[in-house]
Amino acid sequence: MVNETQHTCSASSSSKSDGGSSSGSESSKDSSRCSTPVLDADRHERLREKMRRRQDSGDKWFSLEFFPPRTANAAVNLISRFDRMGAGGPLFIDVTWHPAGDPGSDKETSSMIIANTAVNYCGLETILHMTCCNQTKDEITGHLQKAKRLGLKNIMALRGDPVGEEWEEEVDGFNYAVDLVKHIRNEFDDYFDICVAGYPKGHPEAESYEADLRHLKEKVFAGADFIITQLFFRSETFLKFMKDCQAIGITCPIIPGIFPIQGYHSLRQLVKLSKLEVPQEIKDVIEPIKDNDAAIRNYGVELAVSMCRELLDSGMVHGLHFYTLNREVATTEVLKRLGIWKEDPRRPLPWAVSAHPKRRVEDVRPIFWASRPKSYIYRTQEWDDFPNGRWGNSSSPAFGELKDYYLFYLKSKSPREELLKMWGEELTGEESVFEVFTCYITGEPNKNGHKVTCMPWNDDPLATETNLLKEQLEKVNRRGILTINSQPNINGKPSTDPIVGWGPSGGYVFQKAYLEFFTSSEIVTALLKVLKKYELRVNYHIVNVKGQNITNAPDLQPNAVTWGIFPGREIIQPTVVDPVSFLSWKDEAFALWIEQWAKLYEEESPSRMIIQYIHDNYYLVNLVDNDFPLENCLWQVVDDTFELLN
């Protein structure tokens, strides 16, 4: 059930250095005792560098704009959308700044927190918008400091709409976006990449198109790194604008803002806000079908695709910025038709790499949180390095607390009623729990006809990789070996393998077979007898909620269970079974029985008592088959155990 959250990645580049390097220390600035082998240059690059590299390599890219949601529920859904749309490989996403929505606060719906979640929990390179008018320098500095603390590295500097009709310029205040750009550079030096807005038709309030171009140049010369434009309806509009920019000396990247028309209403609203005029030929098409959403969207997609093609074919455009309106279908469709949506993005590592600058070098995680990466990130956010003291240094902060069930970005996407339908309105015994696990594995509906699409330990449907093990998993779950994590053994598949591959091409990936499950003490007793036969081959950790711990792991060392061999690199071993962190995971894994499942039922109800019984009495077991070139023996171990019990 390894949850293969997919992540944007680009091919590794190889650099060639010729001549003259006669001293070993010349290349030393990048080395340090504990440096991570660099698998992907872009993990260590700033956004502007990524942009530059993609431009140089001719590799077209896209980015996605979202606005903060209004409700906490909508926030949960937006985060899921980030994960899904992140899978297509955007170079970055950006989150708009809503002055009315307390944008810098810690609310689940604030611009700041949504951007934070995108960077830290979805692993997306993120730009946070920020507007400056009607705000003091201190307020702005406070927002920027907070953004920096949260790991945000990119700001879109905007003026914003003045509050009130009678707005007047303030002396020494923030009157224009250029003031904000200057302020960021003054206060934070080169820390942030700064983006500014460009208006292909000129800003509606500008004296003239030419005057607006001069304002744009001021913003760039004040320190902006690139420009994203307001939407437009014809490619010529953008291309003319770009030439005009270049003519007055603006050389930074200019990214066209694309607005796929998705509905009559949203178009009208946008036009009103942006004071843009919709070309007559578009109006002519739309008006007759204004009540047919599907027809308008189809037209919008066609229009966007053909305009984007013209832009890309011009040779002047390397990336496209999409105003998604927080919707998925139209933008995804356009991207797929353009061929720049990455259907099968290369994963730099088998888990999604965080985009936080401090975490970008993280290169190894315990396998236990494979299906709960956001929980792992949350609980390790205070660490100074990854892994922290090799997981076990008592002088360092340990894993964070378990309060994370309540954080919105970790909440189940399914409401209570739906969970009850999946996991049982009423449980009649341990067997009805076995049944839930089995239905999750098989994808078959339960006896009330509901499919089980998530579990407390896994908020997503089964990963592709796990499908390889489906038949075996079904068999053992039915008999009370309640699996929550597993991976097959892999003996050197190409790193480009669509299912198990990761890392740059030209490499080979390997896995040791892994199986993790809850089971009764009766089964554990038999299992331990069976494991004696496999003593040298299988490593095990068996622990109950009280922390009673049985293991044959040598010296409590981590066991590498996923690794890759790449051209010109050190070995990468991104996933391990680590005995020390297993005990932290154990607390979380057991607590999920109660927090996510038992609490669906009334206190003292039989259903709740059944889950409580399992929580109190079952063991959490993990097994690793070290002999990865042979056939996975873990199923044999389980079969032998059942046989012994019969």
Added chain:
Amino acid sequence: MVNETQHTCSASSSSKSDGGSSSGSESSKDSSRCSTPVLDADRHERLREKMRRRQDSGDKWFSLEFFPPRTANAAVNLISRFDRMGAGGPLFIDVTWHPAGDPGSDKETSSMIIANTAVNYCGLETILHMTCCNQTKDEITGHLQKAKRLGLKNIMALRGDPVGEEWEEEVDGFNYAVDLVKHIRNEFDDYFDICVAGYPKGHPEAESYEADLRHLKEKVFAGADFIITQLFFRSETFLKFMKDCQAIGITCPIIPGIFPIQGYHSLRQLVKLSKLEVPQEIKDVIEPIKDNDAAIRNYGVELAVSMCRELLDSGMVHGLHFYTLNREVATTEVLKRLGIWKEDPRRPLPWAVSAHPKRRVEDVRPIFWASRPKSYIYRTQEWDDFPNGRWGNSSSPAFGELKDYYLFYLKSKSPREELLKMWGEELTGEESVFEVFTCYITGEPNKNGHKVTCMPWNDDPLATETNLLKEQLEKVNRRGILTINSQPNINGKPSTDPIVGWGPSGGYVFQKAYLEFFTSSEIVTALLKVLKKYELRVNYHIVNVKGQNITNAPDLQPNAVTWGIFPGREIIQPTVVDPVSFLSWKDEAFALWIEQWAKLYEEESPSRMIIQYIHDNYYLVNLVDNDFPLENCLWQVVDDTFELLN
């Protein structure tokens, strides 16, 4: 030509911990950010712990005593003997203290320097003897501090023979070994493991056998960790002594000192020194054959074997200590007949691990020094950790200087005349150099009938592993690709493989094919054209003596070329091609042409000018085939190069 120096090693142990471990930080004391995966418990154990573990496991062991040589040439030979006898797997060796030979000095022949060489350069656990009588506390402390600085962890504390007839006890001086034991514990706490001498027949100067036992008990209670006995001629002598020791409360290990009789003269001398009486039945055998060395040695071996068997069969003896008299044959013969000489010792890593406490955790080295490990150790002795700043940190000390050709433990075992016979009294051109390389590879005699058994880059005959590549190597050397290092690709052979295996059993070892050679600029030009075809598959570094450097290595990262996957462990990658250290190796590799070869000839002589020409104009090339599961393509690369030249 990987020089497989073999090294003592024992199987790894796996620890089992049951119950009660509820907190992740309980096991933290051994963890640190950069800790090395522990492949062999004994790499981190003190000698007394190793002894205890071997006793617990029932795994019999042996140790070897040597005395410091009289001349520098003899020192070179003794070090070779350490390497050869070290291959049999002694638990430790010990080096006696010769007060007359300036034992604590920096002379090549001093006890201190010989012990230092054994620990640091031969990777042998070593006990340094030290005598105390006629010395001041300051002198002794100075010796101990120096020993500690050099990485010695074990001292055999002895009184030594008083100088002069009229020796009197000094108040507050060192009168007995027990004074030295107390002094070591006072001044160095528990840093050293301390060994003391036991006399199975009682010390000749002791009042009585019983009084001597009491003295021994005093030494143990003062802090000695174990006892090695004086030689004896009958197993009963030792077994009685051991029981008597136990009876008065001596519980530490007592190791019998075994003296295989190797000649009439040496026996008489030893008997005189030790004031022991040779049993009549031995005298009766030896006297008639006293002029027949071979016969006496055969008898001595028989006698030692049968006495050792009795000792081991008693169940009271777990290790045997051999007085080798710096000779190899008799002791090796006894050990082989007893079955405790390790014919095929498991290597913990593919290179010999240093026994220096600071270096024991070293787990990765560049492949370049594979045939010159002592040079690597010497040049990195000032490092604080291994690798130092991942080889490239400019704030750390770089590789040490190249003066090491003159260090006795790095000197060629062959004298100048012999080298001239092997490498040519007179060279007639570059082709005669090719011929020398070819003869070294094939083992065939050169045109003057001499075998080439060493090269400037490799003081030993070809390694077993290299034999696998012999045919190809011969072909390319004949044509001017002068190979100095190579390894075949290995795609997952068991770690117990007799040729390429290393590390604990149950694992799998892997290698990328590697080839390193000197060659002309003409061949390099063709090679570079050919390498374009292999751009993604083959990494190369090509450098000349001036440091002109051509490479396609990504970001100057190390490329792992040997790695192993073991049960319950992280990945071990002990050998890499590191671009930064390659430039240090380049200096050494080029200098060897001059220092070891050109200087054999008169200045201005044609032979010397040929070597000088090669040194000045050839390139040093290394190639790695990253595609280890496929057939090694490096030979194809070389063939393509030759074809292009034709």
